Every structure is written in C-alpha cells, then in structure tokens.
Amino acid sequence: MRRLLRLLVISGIALATVLLVVAGTGIFVVRHSFPSYDGTIELTGLDADVEVVRDANGIPQIYADRPADLFAAQGYVAAQDRFFEMDFRRHVTSGRLAELFGADALETDKFVRTLGWRRVAEKELGLLSPATRQYLDDYARGVNSYLDQHSGSGLSLEYAVLSLKGTDYRPEPWTAADSLAWLKAMAWDLGGNMEEEITRTKLAASLPAKTIDSLYPAYPYSRNEPILSSGAVDEENKFTTAPVDSEAPARAMFSKELLKSLDSVDKVAKGLPLLLGRGDGIGSNSWVVSGEHTTSGKPLLANDPHLGATMPGIWTQVGLHCNKFSPQCPFDVAGFSFSGLPGVVIGHNSAISWGFTNLDPDVQDLYLERLTGNGALYNGKVEPLKLRTEEFKVAGQKEPERIIVRESRHGPLISDVDDDAEQAGELAAKGKSTEPYGIALKWTALTPGRTADAIFAMNKAQSWSAFRTAATLFEVPSQNLVYADREGHIGYQAPGKVPIRRAGTGDWPVPGWDPKYEWAGFIPFQAMPTEFDPADGIIVTANQAVVPKSYRYDLTNDWDYGYRSQQILERIQAAGKLDVAAMSSIQLDTKNRNAEMLVPYLLRIGISDDFDKQGQDTLKGWDFTQPADSAPAAYFNIVWRNLLALTFHDQLPEAVWPDGGSRWFEVIRNLVVQPNSSWWDDLRTPQRESRDDILREALVQGRAEITTKMAREPSNWQWGRLHKLTLTNQTLGKSGIGVVDKLFNRGPYELGGGESVVNAIGWDASEGYDVTSTPSMRMVVDLSDFDKSRWINLTGVSGHAFSGHYTDQTELWVKGETLPWAFTKGAVEARREHTLTFTKPER
Structure with a gap:
C-alpha cells in the first residue's frame, strides 16, 4: 500500500521555537497570516471594483463586471485562504519538494520529474483557447498581487516554521502552468491501472492464471446494473464486437529481474504524497433524477466524491458572478x-448543474523495453x-542532485527511478551497456490536452448540447459526467481519451519491441x-460498469463492482x-451489502x-447498517478483516494482501459457494481447512480482538471507536513530533x-480500521x-491552522449535516457576514 511520505523533520531547537510561538509571544505570528475579509484592497489590473461577499463560514461569492476582474479576484481570494x-x-x-523539505522528498521528486507533469502542463498552454489562457493569467495576476503584499509568516505559519529550519525560501510568482499542473496530479490519482498491472504480474510469479483470475472476478451485470443500458450511445456505434487481439503476453517473460524492476516502480509510485487518496476508496457517488421523481417536478442532482482525507480538504467553495x-x-x-x-470544477450555473464520478478507464500501459x-x-x-537531464535543488545541500531521464517511443522509463536503475540510466547516457529491460509508462495524460478549456466551457454552458460540446475537450482524467438543467432534462456523458488496443487487454505489461x-x-x-x-428518469454513477458487455x-476491466450504485x-x-433532504439521506446510507450476503453463512x-457465541449472536437481527454507535457493525468488520487474513495472507505476498473493497466483496461472494476451494485451506497448518473452518476461526478471532480493543460486553461495542478519522495537515501534521502534529491536525x-x-x-483491511x-x-x-x-465541505475554506474556518464545516460533515447554498444575489445578501472590495490602485 501507499506509504505516507514523511516530509518534515524539525530539529529540537526549531521545535522549542514553534512551541514558544504558539504558547506566548507568537500569537502575533499565528494571526499574522489571517486574511482580511472586510475592507478595501488594491488589486493590480482591475477595470472596475470587485466585491467579495462571505457568509458565516467564510465561503466567498465574487461579483465583477468582466471575467478578467472576476478571475483575478478569485486568485487573490484563493491565496488569502490556501496559498501554502x-x-x-x-x-x-x-x-x-526537496527544495522545501530536503532529501527525504528527493525520491518523490525524481519520479514526478521523470513523468514530466510540469513539462506537459507547459506544453498545454499553447493548445488552450485565448480566453482560457487569459483566465489562467488573470488568476495568476490575483495570486501574485497577494504575494506582493504579503511574505513569510504573513502568508502562512508554515513559512515561519520553514524559516526556523533554516530554509531560505520565498515563493516565486504564480503562473498559468502552476494551475494546469494540478490537473496532472488529479489525472494520476484518478486515471489508470498501472498498479493493477504490477499486482497481476507479481501474482503471476507464484500463482497459475486461473487462480489469479479468481481474484479479479467478472462484473456482476445480472445483479448490479451498469450506468447505461444498450442503445445509450450514438446509433452508428452501438454494441458490436470489435476485432481486437486480447491475448496476454507470455508470462514466461516475467523474469525475476523484471519483477525486481516492477517492485522498484511500485515502491516509488506509492511514495507519492496522497494528493487525492488511494485504493478502492477513490471513487464517488453521483446521481440525478428527473422531475417525475421529485416533489418539485424539477430534477435533483447529488454528488459526493470519495477522496483522501487531507487537511485542508481537497476542495474549496466559491461563487463567481458577473454583475x-x-x-x-x-x-x-x-x-x-x-x-x-480558476473556475468551478463541480457545481451549477444559472441554467444547469453537473457532477463527476471517476470513470477509471484504463489509460495507462506498461511497456517492457528491451534495452x-x-x-x-x-x-x-x-x-x-530520448535523454534529458533533470536537476534538483535540495534544502540543506550546497550542490544540486541530477538524474538522466530516458524515454522510449512509449514514454518515460519509470524503472529508472531507483538507485540501481538510476545508475543504469547514467551509464546508458554514456553509451555503456546496461540492464536488458526497462519499464516505460504510456499514459494519456502525458500528451498535452485541453481539459482546462472544458472546465470553463462547462461553467458557461446553458444547455445539454453546450455541455456535451464542453465534454469533448475533457481529455484527462476521464470521468462520469451527470447533468441536469432548469428545463427538466437530465443526462450522462463519458468524456476522455481512452485508447484502443490492437492487442492485449491492458491488464498486463506488454513487450515494447x-x-x-x-x-x-x-x-x-x-x-x-x-x-x-432516459425513460426511467434515473441515472446513477458510483464507479460501477458504465456499459453492458456488448x-x-x-473501457477498463477494473470497475467497482456496483454495491454502492445498486443500493443508491x-x-x-x-x-x-x-x-433535497431525501437525496441527502441517501448520501448517508450505511447499509453493507457485503454483510447482507455473508452474515447468513x-x-x-x-x-x-458461550463467550465466542455471544459475539456471533450480535449479528442476529442486524439490519446491516453501520452507524458509528453500531455493535454488530464493529464485530462484523473485525470478523471481515480476520476472514480476509485467514483466507489470503498465507497464499499472497504481503504487498497485495486484500484491502477489503468491492473486489474482495465479489471474490468472497464467489468463494462461499465453493466450500472446498483451495483458497480456504490455510497453508500454515498441517490439516486442510474448508470454508466453515475459516468462517469459524474468523468469528472466534474477531471475538477475541473486539474484546481486547473495546470491551467484553457487546453493549459497549461501537464501530466508530475503531473507525476513526484524523485530518492530517499535509506538511507540519506529518512531522512525527506529537505536540506539533496536534497543533495542525484535527480529530x-x-x-x-x-x-x-x-x-x-x-x-484498508490490510492495515487496520482507521479511515x-x-x-x-x-x-x-x-x-x-x-x-x-x-452543500458541505470536509474541512473549512481556510488553510490557516488556527483560523475559525479551518474546520468549521467538519463538525457538520461528521454529523451528516449540510449548509444552505445561497446562489442568487438576494440569498447571498441574506447570508452576508463580510464584504471585501477590490479596487484599482491609485496612480
């Protein structure tokens, strides 16, 4: 599993200084970065005044006469709240990252630089429409106006701490490419199956093909409906079979040398900071219903993206309004x-609304290159x-680090991002012999695209046709787009660049030669x-199969298995x-359909x-919901984790132990009807176990574990006591020093x-119960x-650790509550708490 990168190590002297700052005279330093939400501020380049209205939660609604002023103000406001x-x-x-945090971050930097996210973003600038390029530049102008007026601890407390570490750093001006590069990070976390290719290859070293296939079951079309039925694409592209060679490459080519390289790639890739999240949890729910299903007679649209729990949260809320x-x-x-x-990624304008879930298409392929x-x-x-040299400045080092990046016709050799492989790259650059194989990544996001154009086009769209035209530009990451409009229409569109493969399925690395x-x-x-x-007036997307088998x-062979979508x-x-309240209640549904299947067994x-049976008895009469105070949910989830360990840990490498997501729901569903499957046999014991032996042992071990972790009496068991969320600041919250972590983290x-x-x-069942x-x-x-x-955000609008808006939405989120979403000018005025006016500088 992905390992969190430890990005910050604070010396004892720096720690003492931080504590002094927070405890006493440093109150000024802590508050120094808090932004002004009221008053008047000069902003370079304005044509007319811009007004920013904030409500009690600090959510900004921005009003301007022209787009240039609107996006400049958005940039300034974003820098106020979240510049660090x-x-x-x-x-x-x-x-x-090594420029800020030293050598600990160097491995991550090498991997990202090898992929070339920033290089691709810079190339994309030339493809964008003049209007989009101008919006990006205007946004950057607003950010830079803020930087011109603030520095050091006036920007964020984190910069004060960096200065205490002796880091001589001042942020450089913001650029349009800085905005675009974030789309590459989003595409990396949401679009591809590179890790699944690596996992399958690792399994192939020790397991036969049929056994591996049992760990990747077919999608259960008969039980969990796909998003669309037949006929849901243009007529000329209806469901026919394309002549594609789907054979997998010979597994004999997966040598020990190759597996070692794949291990290196996997290790480095999992070391990337968790920008959006990880594993099966990285999905989303969205659905839309037509007026025939609503009390108002007009559509309702719901969306809740499932991403990594970070501090501050992934999203920020904003309104952008032309006067x-x-x-x-x-x-x-x-x-x-x-x-x-700049702009709005998910939301609504005055005519339409839209939401996203991850389509998760297979847009990454690993090519084995014979070098x-x-x-x-x-x-x-x-x-x-192709060879290029990348140079890295490293905090605490006088001399920069350098690597040689190699690229084949398929993409960068990501296997070079490893100490041994890196030396091979340097030898190759000098024309000397090196290792026989390398691993190149071909990925749609490494080709410049126009996703930024799509975002602004969606913001402007006033109809289904305009929205669908915008979607033609949304190249990466491919998403499920749901749509509704004031006229009563609803719709779905899958956009993005999804490759057509001449051979292979995309499930395995293939020979690049x-x-x-x-x-x-x-x-x-x-x-x-x-x-x-659609005739039934319902569209549900929750990362399940999009289309029928025909x-x-x-698109991919790695769908979510549809447990969420079917429940919705x-x-x-x-x-x-x-x-609206009924739609919100569905978002909070906690029914465990896996438990519904497994508990009868x-x-x-x-x-x-009697002691062990008392645990089993808590499952009787359970409705399979999982509120935080549920005793049966606590016991079942412990049993589930033990069941996975007992069934698979003896036969699978630790790196691919089950995480317990929907794929494993389906694997176990298929296994329970095979009571004598070899999977049930625990190879660590001399006897041969069957299904019921393993289920019994999971119940017994679960009873012992829950007693140790919580209490002997089931009346004192609560799922939430195991299942805890700690919101972790992306830098200072990972210092490893408890007292500092507590200052910046919440929970x-x-x-x-x-x-x-x-x-x-x-x-993640392979690690524990924490969220x-x-x-x-x-x-x-x-x-x-x-x-x-x-609407509601996981955290508040502010990234300043001691601001009142750091986590002011979190308590509501935890309770399943939401905030009113004022949109019209009258509704915004009714919730006005602060007013900031941007004016042209006086000459």
Missing part, C-alpha cells in the same frame, strides 16, 4: 474548485532513447457512452417523491463456546459508514430553486 497548500501542490507537481450576465461576461456559477485552479546501451529494440531495430501492442488511436467521442432523458470498445438505485426506486456456523472523529457502502468512509478516504464534499442541487440546494 497551493505552493505545496505546485512543488509536488513540478518535482520540487451583468452577457456574452462578454458569461459567468454566474458556484460550486467546488481546487485551490490554485541496448542508449537504445530500445522495436520491430527488429534499435531506436535511440512488438508493434502489435501499439495503441490504434482513441475511442471517438461520438462512440463514448452517453444518455439523455459495448464495442474496452434501490433507495431511489423505493423513495417515492424525492426532495456466519450465523450457520456452529460455535459451542480523531468516530465515524460510521465503511468501505464500498454509499456513505463511503473507507478503511483512509471519505466523501470529500457533499452537494445536492435543486433545479427548481438553486437557493434550496445544500
């Missing part, structure tokens, strides 16, 4: 965005590798899944007429010991929900009256 987060993100995406809506100033939009990125010196074999000939494994272009947009005003192209669909179908197990919070349930508060991912925000949009909509 923005600066940290751009150091991640440009491979420059006079017109073709010259076409913005009247509000919703969620990323700090550092010779500074070339790679291809189609019987040696092609020269064989031309038959080249991509044959991309699925044309007109063939991508889409639906408009769809012509391969059944809740909608049973609800009668829905309103557990209750049939004979247990003679723990005892939570319900769980892995692959609708209220997807994820945990690893959460609904990063929740929103429900009412198309009958936008001011009746509701």
